[in-house]
Amino acid sequence: GQLADFKPDDAAPATQARVLRVAVPTPLRRLFDYRPAGAPPAGGWRAGIRVKVPFGRRELVGIVIACAAESDLPLAQLKPIVACLDAEPLPADWLWLCEFTARYYQHALGDTLHNALPVPLRQGRPLEARTRERWRLETAETTALEQLGRAPRQRELVTLLAQHRHGLVTSAVSAQGFTRAQLQGLARRGLVSCHEEPLTAATALSGPLLATPALTLNREQAAALAALHEGLDRYHPCLLHGVTGSGKTEVYLQLIEAVLGQGKQALVLVPEIGLTPQTLARFRKRFRVPVVALHSGLTDLERLDAWEAARSGRAPVVIGTRSAIFTPLARPGAIIVDEEHDGSFKQQDGLRYHARDLAIARAHREGIPILLGSATPSLESLAQARSGRYRHLRLTTRASRHAPARLELTDLRGRVRQGGLIPPVIEAIRQALAAEGQVLVFINRRGFSPSLACHQCGWIAECRHCDSRLTLHRQPPRLVCHHCEHQQPQPDACPSCGSADLRPLGAGTERTEETLATLFPQTPIYRIDRDSTRRKEALDQVLGEIRRGEPSLLVGTQMLAKGHHLPHVTLVVVVNADAGLYASDFRALEQSAQLLIQVAGRAGRAERPGRVLVQTLHPDDPNLRLLADSGYDALAYQLLEERRLAALPPYRHLALARFEAVKEDDAQATAAAAGEALREWLAARGSPVHALGPVPAPMERRQNRYHVQLMLSAERRSALHEAAAWLVTRLEQESSRRVRWSLDVDPMTL
Ligand code: ADP
Ligand code: ZN
Ligand code: ZN
Secondary structure (H helix, E strand, O other), X not given: OOHHHOOHHHEOOHXXXXXXXXEOOXXXXXXXXXXXXXXXXXOOOOOOOEEEEEEOOEEEEEEEEEEEOOOOOOHHHOOEOOEEOOOOOOOHHHHHHHHHHHHHOOOOHHHHHHHHOOHHHHOOOOOOOOEEEEEEEOOOHHHHHXXXXXXXXXXXXXXXXXXXXXXXXXHHHHHOOOOHHHHHHHHHOOOEEEEEEEOOOOOOXXXXXXXXXXXOOOHHHHHHHHXXXXXXXXXXXXXXXXXXXXXXXXXXXXXXXXXXXXXXXXXXXXXXXXXXXXXXXXXXXXXXXXXXXXXOOOOHHHHHXXXXXXXXXXXXXXXXXXXXHHOOOOOEEEEEEEOOOOHHHXXXXXXXXXXXXXXXXXXXXXXXXXXXXXXOOOXXXXXXXXXXXXXXXXXXXXXOOOOOOOEEEEEOOOOOOEOOEOHHHHHHHHHHHHOOOEEEEEOOOXXXXXXXXXXXXXXXXXXXXXXXEOEEEEOOEEEEOOOOOOEEOOOOOOOOXXXXXXXXXXXXXXXXXXXXXXXXXXXXXXXXXXXXXXXXXXXXXXXXXXXXXXXXXXEEOHHHHOOOOOOOEEEXXXXXXXXXXXXXXXXXXXXXXXXXXXXXXXXOOOOOOOEEEEEEOOOOOHHHHHHHHHOHHHHXXXXXXXXXXXXXXXXXXXXXXXXXXXOHHHHHHHHHHHHXXXXXXXXXXXXXXXXXEEEEEEEEEEOOEEEEEEXXXXXXXXHHHHHHHHHHHHHHHHOOOOOEEEEEEOOOOO
């Protein structure tokens, strides 16, 4: 049954467990009962022990969630497990977080656990199985050399080991040109000892914690840190609301210092594009203890090693992207979420969780402080801070001399554009380059042009699989759908009227780059978007060149606009600020305001002041004006008021059931039947939950599948969850194979 149905008193004492309730990696929202078999684990059967179980025709790795004396089935009908994989259970806090996640997001527990485990552990690999050998000289160097006589290589090896009091690992020894056989030879003579140790070894810290001294905090930073110090031993949610470049990272570092000083661990979550080598280097440079990073570039085994290091407490600082929230910690001390407003913390498919929200739940459960940092906080966090549930810590000044630049709105209407840029803006670029500055041109569209149109008949190239237009790319030339990745050659003539007069409409990064190259042939141009940085090292390489500080042009999407410290940028140009102004999604305005401020924040971060030119067709739009004249906070508070009046999050909670099928009617019929049943159920219970729809999704046809959705909304989370749980149970029972469905709790987009 549902997780909420678990009754703790079902659990029999471990020794006499007759039934194991196992979460198995399937999409089914239920547990499966098995009989124990073979020797029980050393500490008895407990929740968190991995077992191999027969499942259909396969064997799967599952996790024991409870032990019971009875099952709904006669005991004789239960299958025995195949094997017990662990002597000790997986960490209890980790298990709690997974159970909470499954329940909150209405996701199958088995699949949630599976997602939250490193791949080798999903496959049944033992915990802590990865070790390395460390070799240590056991006698004085002179004694060893005497015994060895004239074996030159072995003598050199002894001399090498003698220089390392704590010994050397095999890889370090072979890096010096010695073999493992030579080490074993010395070990057989009793001159050298060999110890197995975990891959990330605990380095017993002697001496100071800091490798480089902390900066002297300014008044606001110091006040923020003092507030954080007050709540180190309890759940203490804080919002560090500081303008771009105000030194939030320095506050994180000094909070971590305090946490480490207590012998505890800190977990830092950063957005997907935020975990750059520069960010990591900043953390590693400060502390003399290991800073373990969890990011998409790791191999499965590296990830497992990092996970183990966190779980065992060997890694005092763990820094990672979204999924790092599921990293177990031996001695949790604090959680920090940098750029807490960032959309990449929400997983948009499969297990649709929000890492920031889980971080709050986890900190609450573990009784530790949590710090959310942003220059542009989400309306959710801002509302919590304003109501006093989160402590509101503000940093209003920059560490460098210059305040963040004001947004200067420039009117696009009726003006000739070249590569998306109007003459006065091109002139401003010219001046900035002449003054030896770097210019960042932000355009949130990759490719050459967002559409290709026939000048004769108005035909526009559209994706044959989606309700969307095709983007024209020139490098190499082709039309691409950014929703389904469908590609096709660029036509020579209009497929509708035969005219050869096909023209690109609007500008993307490639086109702006091309225009700037003809306007400024002497200036280096760096384009940074998903296409130009497919190779992993490409971005780091380009950022390295940019940081050398030569006058240059940077053309990029949000990949370039967020998080990076680009000290030489003196002018930021936003090619078009209008995308989010009139979008139908209720979060669009919040998100585009956040992006604009983040982009603008790249200007003037070092010696010289910055300038930000924002091109728009709507220079009189009241929201844009408010943002430009009064800043993000003013707009955010106004948007909060609008959300309250419109009964939208954070004042009301939403869940979205999405349905998709090859045939529009199938999706529609399933959704309609579910909606009707749900409304009946709500009415019968007098539930305050509203059910809306089904309605077509904003892009109804995607990849040849039709999407419709049903929205649930409620003032109280508990009511919403009750209804969502009921709906999910019904859909599991009634769904047809032709219709795929999913539930998104606290959806980011509707
Ligand atoms: P944020 O994370 O708020 O955008 P950063 O932490 O990146 O800001 O800080 C911006 C710059 O200011 C960095 O170069 C940082 O080293 C510097 N800085 C931060 N705090 C101080 C301080 N107290 N004194 C001097 N420089 C500081
Ligand atoms: Zn035509
Ligand atoms: Zn498509």
